[in-house]
Amino acid sequence: MLTTKLCGIRLENPAILASGILGVTASSLINAANNGAGAVTTKSISLEERKGHNNPVIVTFEAGMINAVGLSSPGIENGIEEVKEFKRRSKTPIIASIFASKTLDFGEAAKRISESKPDLIEVNISCPNVEAEFGKPFAADAKVAASVAEIVKNNTKTPVFVKLSPNVSNIKEIAKAVEEAGADGITAVNTAGPGMVIDIKAAKPILHNKMGGVSGNALRPIAVRCVYDIYETVKIPIIGTGGIMNGRDAIEMLMAGATAVGMGSAVYYRGIDVFKKVCSEIEEFMKENGYSNLKEITGRAHK
Amino acid sequence: MKLEQPIVLPIKKIVNEVSKIKTFIFDHKLDSKPGQFINLWIPGFDEKPFSISYQDDKRFAVTVACIGPFTDKICGLKEGDLVGIRGPYGNPFNLKGKNIVLVGGGCGCGPLAFLADEALKNKINVNFVIGARTKDALLFLERMKKSNIKTFVTTDDGSFGVKGFATDLLKDFLEKNHIAAVYSCGPEKMMKKVAEMCKDKKIYCELSLERYMKCGFGICGQCCMDDSGFRVCTDGPIIKGEEALNMKEFGNYRRDASGKKVKL
Ligand SMILES: Cc1cc2nc3c(=O)[nH]c(=O)nc-3n(C[C@H](O)[C@H](O)[C@H](O)COP(=O)(O)OP(=O)(O)OC[C@H]3O[C@@H](n4cnc5c(N)ncnc54)[C@H](O)[C@@H]3O)c2cc1C
Ligand SMILES: Cc1cc2nc3c(=O)[nH]c(=O)nc-3n(C[C@H](O)[C@H](O)[C@H](O)COP(=O)(O)O)c2cc1C
Ligand code: FES
Numbered sequence: 244m245l246t247t248k249l250c251g252i253r254l255e256n257p258a259i260l261a262s263g264i265l266g267v268t269a270s271s272l273i274n275a276a277n278n279g280a281g282a283v284t285t286k287s288i289s290l291e292e293r294k295g296h297n298n299p300v301i302v303t304f305e306a307g308m309i310n311a312v313g314l315s316s317p318g319i320e321n322g323i324e325e326v327k328e329f330k331r332r333s334k335t336p337i338i339a340s341i342f343a344s345k346t347l348d349f350g351e352a353a354k355r356i357s358e359s360k361p362d363l364i365e366v367n368i369s370c371p372n373v374e375a376e377f378g379k380p381f382a383a384d385a386k387v388a389a390s391v392a393e394i395v396k397n398n399t400k401t402p403v404f405v406k407l408s409p410n411v412s413n414i415k416e417i418a419k420a421v422e423e424a425g426a427d428g429i430t431a432v433n434t435a436g437p438g439m440v441i442d443i444k445a446a447k448p449i450l451h452n453k454m455g456g457v458s459g460n461a462l463r464p465i466a467v468r469c470v471y472d473i474y475e476t477v478k479i480p481i482i483g484t485g486g487i488m489n490g491r492d493a494i495e496m497l498m499a500g501a502t503a504v505g506m507g508s509a510v511y512y513r514g515i516d517v518f519k520k521v522c523s524e525i526e527e528f529m530k531e532n533g534y535s536n537l538k539e540i541t542g543r544a545h546k
Numbered sequence: 547m548k549l550e551q552p553i554v555l556p557i558k559k560i561v562n563e564v565s566k567i568k569t570f571i572f573d574h575k576l577d578s579k580p581g582q583f584i585n586l587w588i589p590g591f592d593e594k595p596f597s598i599s600y601q602d603d604k605r606f607a608v609t610v611a612c613i614g615p616f617t618d619k620i621c622g623l624k625e626g627d628l629v630g631i632r633g634p635y636g637n638p639f640n641l642k643g644k645n646i647v648l649v650g651g652g653c654g655c656g657p658l659a660f661l662a663d664e665a666l667k668n669k670i671n672v673n674f675v676i677g678a679r680t681k682d683a684l685l686f687l688e689r690m691k692k693s694n695i696k697t698f699v700t701t702d703d704g705s706f707g708v709k710g711f712a713t714d715l716l717k718d719f720l721e722k723n724h725i726a727a728v729y730s731c732g733p734e735k736m737m738k739k740v741a742e743m744c745k746d747k748k749i750y751c752e753l754s755l756e757r758y759m760k761c762g763f764g765i766c767g768q769c770c771m772d773d774s775g776f777r778v779c780t781d782g783p784i785i786k787g788e789e790a791l792n793m794k795e796f797g798n799y800r801r802d803a804s805g806k807k808v809k810l
Contacts, residue, residue, distance in 0.1 A: 265767035265775075274775030286767065286805070294803040296584070296591035298631075299762045303550040312766060317805035332773075420688040445589035445628060510764045515777075530747035 244520055244529060247281070247503055247537050249480050250279060250402035250427045252362045252463075253340045254503060256281035257494065257537060258518045261484050261507035262340040262365060262403050263287065263312065265515070269328035275510075276335035279518035283329075284338040287367040288322035292351050297451040299437070302440050307459025307486065308476075308508055309438045311452035313343060314370055319355045326359035336362040338404070346387075350394040357399040364401045366391060369408035369433035370456070378541025382408035382433070385420035404482065406430040407473075409465050415476040417473035422477040429483040431469045434458045436501065438461055459508035462486040474542055488512060491526020497537060498544040526540065550763055552630030558605070560625055563747035565682050567653060568621050569599060569609045571626045572631070577604040579638030581754055581784040584608065587630030588623075594617045595732075595759050595779075597635045599632065599656030599664070609685070611653040635762045636783050642750050643726020647670045647719050649712050649740050651732025652678065655685045657754055658731050662695050673698065673719060677712030677732065681705040712772050719748045727751065728787075734810055738797035741787030751787030757800055768805065771795045 245256040249298045255478045259277040259282045259379060261264065266286035267331040275283050295315025302309055314323065322339070329337050339361035341352040353364055368381035369393050381387050392405050418429055434456025440449050448454065466485025473481055483501025487493050488509045509517045534540055559571040562797040578584075578598045586608065587593040594616050601608035606640040624627070639661050646665060655676055665672045674697045678684045690697040697717050699707025701780070708715060713736060719725055720743060728779055730740040731754040744751035755767040755777040764780035770793040771778060790796045799807045 263778075265770065267801070268770050268772065268775070269775075270772045270775040271767045271770035292804045292806060295760075297591070298760060299549070299587060300554075301763075301766065305549070310552075312760065315760075315768075316802075321806050328767070330597050330734075407599040440551070440554055442554055442589065442630065445630060446550075446795055447589040449552060449587075449589075449630075451592065508765075511763065517762070 244526055246279075249363065249482070249503060251345060252402070254281040254336060256518075259314070259338070259482060259503050259505045260284055260518070260520050261505035264507040264510050265481040269325045269332065272329050272337065274331050275515060275518065276333050278516045279522055281518070282362070284365060285322065285340050286325065286504070287316065287318040287340040287342040287370070288319060288352070288356065289314065289346055290319045290355070292318035299449055299451060302449045303511070304410040304440055306463040307410040307457055308511065309436065309440060309450065309457050310452045310456040311455030312438070313452060316357065318353060322478055323356060323359040326356065326361050338363040338365050338368050340365040340406070346390055346394055349391050349418060350398040353395040353403070354398040357401050362403055363400060363428075364399060365404045365406055365430055367406050367433070369406050380408050380465065382417065383411055385417045388417050389420040389424035392421045392426045395432045396425040397449065397533070404428040404430050406433055407469070408412040409435045409462070409469050409485070410431050414469050415472050418430060418473040418477050422479050427480060428480045428482065429473055429477065430484055431473055432462070432485050433468045435462050435465055443494060448522060458485065459512075460486050460488065461513050467495055470496060470501050471499040471544065472546065487521070490521050490528055492530055493521055493525055494540060498539045498542070500542045500545065502541055550632055554628050554630045556626050556628055558625065560623070561810045563685055565610060567623070567685060568608050568612070570620070571600070571607040573605055575604060576601055576634060577608065578634035579663050581639040581657050582636045583637065583783065584631045584633035586620065587632065588616075589628070589630060591619060591630075593630070595635070595762060597657040597659055597754070597792060599659060609656040610681045618723065623770055626726055632762065635779060637728055637781065639752055639784050641665055641668060641670060641727070643670070645726050647673045647716060647725055649673060649675045649716055649728060649730040649732070649736070649738045650677070650713060652683065652792055653684055653685065654730075654732030654754065658729060659686050659689060661689065662731060663693065666693060666695065673694065675700070675712045675715045675719070675750050678738065679703065688768055704789040712736065713743065716740060716743060718745070720749060725749055730754070734797055739789070741791050744787050745791060751783055753787055753790055755783045755785055755790070768801070
């Protein structure tokens with residue numbers, strides 16, 4: 244009832260572990276798969292090794308969380324090892340997320356990570372909290388986003404998803420450009436903002452990076468609208484991500500046009516078995532409302 | 547509602563324990579259990595995990611060994627300075643039986659001292675084995691004496707107590723006394739030996755793991771152990787000895803801030 248397909252890859256269910264959550268090691272990704280994730284995404288991997296920002300890197304607030312982990316990465320060699328290790332030990336599809344600071348490096352990262360044979364590659368061009376280092380995210384400009392999609396496509400045979408930012412005035416334009424450049428799918432969205440939480444007693448921003456990307460409940464209505472907009476514009480599949488906490492939220496995202504849903508912050512609010520929980524909630528809804536497969540739900544809000 | 551934001555507190559009192567180890571006491575009711583930790587935040591600088599080493603109805607304390615940039619910064623703080631705390635985080639020790647042994651190495655004695663206090667309240671007989679490199683690094687001798695806890699000391703160089711490792715003394719205990727459970731915190735190589743000895747003798751054993759932490763509440767994935775993906779921050783830091791021995795990472799390697807493996 245819950246199976247779905249992304250570019251020919253079969254997923255047992257549509258609940259995908261989003262990038263950056265419990266995604267540092269193969270063992271941790273397998274733990275998420277064993278807790279019901281239909282696919283898992285690695286934390287974004289770069290060519291070179293990076294430590295990320297000092298702590299604190301995550302803080303919650305009443306409607307979600309903000310994070311500035313700062314794209315820590317073990318470097319491509321170690322990343323390849325973790326993906327290979329995952330493939331040795333699990334049959335669940337794995338999405339390798341990559342990022343880079345230069346367009347050319349995206350191509351090199353895609354080429355290298357393909358050696359580990361991930362099922363999909365996700366290109367993170369939308370991290371909002373390393374602006375000082377990387378300049379404005381690549382996702383802010385349709386031409387730049389398209390050039391990254393193109394170079395990645397030229398360097399791998401693995402299907403490529405491009406992960407977009409909600410912090411743009413016209414996400415349709417960017418989605419279109421990325422599709423035309425050859426992307427096989429779109430992940431929408433990365434965190435919004437950046438936002439800031441200040442401790443009033445210390446009189447200091449709590450995150451060491453001062454600001455960070457907003458995820459969780461506060462992001463959901465924005466993410467749903469982005470997916471809705473993108474679905475109207477492109478034909479390629481969408482992984483809808485942002486603030487999904489339960490089956491109801493997942494159905495909403497599917498109805499906006501997603502083929503599968505990414506979940507990150509929910510792991511904090513409902514535990515690592517949130518994937519199992521959400522899947523049974525989706526199934527319950529489908530039974531109660533006479534749906535027999537996810538295809539009937541995807542894009543339903545447009546009809 | 548769950549909310550991971552710091553509580554900012556002034557440092558009430560600082561105790562110089564031994565060279566390069568200090569205890570920081572806060573006037574704050576924490577409601578933690580032995581083995582749990584807090585994330586200690588120096589606003590604008592960094593935040594890192596520390597076990598609770600003392601707690602009563604009004605106060606709690608952490609004991610810090612100055613070994614690097616962050617801990618040096620903490621050890622330079624003065625009474626009255628403000629720091630933030632988040633937590634308590636992690637799972638606590640579970641007390642079993644009426645006669646137990648604690649095996650501590652270095653500042654690993656912090657959470658064990660708190661556990662010893664708790665055990666006494668529950669009328670459990672506590673034997674505390676403290677290992678240190680030299681006499682100058684011995685922690686909590688006075689504190690244990692005051693609370694009438696039987697303390698046994700080993701130093702690597704023989705400058706105090708028995709010359710050798712804490713695990714040498716543990717061997718005697720496991721052979722001669724009726725020990726219900728062993729609890730250990732300290733260098734991982736030491737804990738591995740403790741766990742192996744207890745497994746041999748079929749004695750219940752718990753350890754406190756240490757891994758690089760970012761969030762501390764189970765979402766970033768930085769602290770996860772191979773092969774199971776055990777999250778040290780939320781599934782641990784306390785773990786059964788046998789379970790630790792089944793992890794290929796335990797006693798062999800850990801991961802640094804980037805996620806790269808580093809040999810122990
Ligand atoms: C659950 C737990 C409880 C701890 N309890 C205590 C305690 O009671 N007293 C005490 O003195 N120390 C404790 N530590 C260790 C303490 O967090 C580190 O010593 C401290 O972070 C070192 O930081 P530094 O900048 O001074 O040194 P660095 O030179 O940066 O690091 C020295 C060592 O500490 C480790 N370390 C550095 N940053 C972190 C981090 N964010 N998380 C985990 N390990 C880190 C490094 O891997 C390295 O092995 C605990 C660690 C954990 C995981
Ligand atoms: C702690 C944390 C780390 C993240 N790291 C990454 C990352 O490395 N790469 C990436 O593409 N997205 C990253 N994200 C964004 C998430 O993948 C996701 O797009 C976003 O959090 C919205 O989903 P959510 O509301 O379900 O968390 C991170 C999010 C969080 C909370
Ligand atoms: S420190 Fe983040 S998951 Fe454990």
